[in-house]
Amino acid sequence: MNVESSESLPARIATALAEQIIRGTLKPGDRVRQETVATEFNASHVPVREAFRRLEARGLLVSRERKGVYVPLLDQASIVEITRMRAALEVLALRYAIPNLTQNDIALAEAAINEADGCQDISAWEEANRNFHSSLYRPCNMPRLLANIDALHEARLRYMYATATMVEWEAKSAEEHSALLDAIRARDVEAACALLEKHIDDAGEILVAAVGALQP
Structure with a gap:
């Protein structure tokens, strides 16, 4: 956070x-x-x-x-905005990070996948999730970009807590994270960026549906 x-x-x-x-x-x-x-x-x-x-x-x-x-109300339009901004900024960060990624960065991302697999609550799972993404973006060496990405994750986190009992993220995210990491290991920048964009877009759609179900 x-x-x-x-x-x-x-x-x-x-x-x-x-x-x-x-x-x-x-x-x-x-x-x-x-x-x-x-x-x-x-x-x-x-x-x-x-x-x-x-x-x-x-x-x-x-x-x-x-x-x-x-405190602002939870609304679907905000999730759509957050998701579109995440997709644009995180793909940009990943594109510039991949050439600089070391084996240690990749090992940290893999460790975060394993850590998420053992989490029992949304707080611990989201921390592992952020560790995964951060380990892949940090080598882009763009501090302003990374600060904006952190702010978007903070904005998204409120929706994650509100819908935690309605959405099971673990299996889907683990599979998508592993596929993304495979593309990164192969240094396939275009495939990795496409997988990341879809990963973010799909997560946004799930949150939109979950928040819609919360409405009276």
């Missing part, structure tokens, strides 16, 4: 609230009150407002004029 690197009070407040929003402790549609957060962190309203601003920029809070600050 993407977290603030700074140890400042606004950063710590933003990190704590982001965790609550992503895991569903703060539910879609909940109002987040400045006064409550300020009391919880023994802080003035200034760092709380800054934390809110950072979370709004990350899409984890939304401000309604004269009505306060709320």
Whole structure:
């Protein structure tokens, strides 16, 4: 999950609230009150407002004029947007990373597949999933691109937690990850990029359907 690197009070407040929003402790549609957060962190309203601003920029809070600050609702359009952006950016990262991938990077990706296979909950599985993707993208050596990819995974993670009881990701992802890794070992850039794009698109379609089933 993407977290603030700074140890400042606004950063710590933003990190704590982001965790609550992503895991569903703060539910879609909940109002987040400045006064409550300020009391919880023994802080003035200034760092709380800054934390809110950072979370709004990350899409984890939304401000309604004269009505306060709320956790955004889960919506299918957001998943479509996140999926399209992921497909574009992650394929770009992979394309530039493959020439630089070492045997150690590939071993880390393989270890992440095995790690995911033994996970018992969505939190542990998603961490292994991110380790797999990160090990393949990191050698692209494009820090801004990687930061944007991390932000998209954070935005997606809220939907993963909300639909965790409805979707079984393990077997499908393990098979697709293994096929992707085979193409990478063969240094077949076009095949690897095509497999990654389909992997991301298929996952997005599954999330869209799952969120649709959540709607009353």
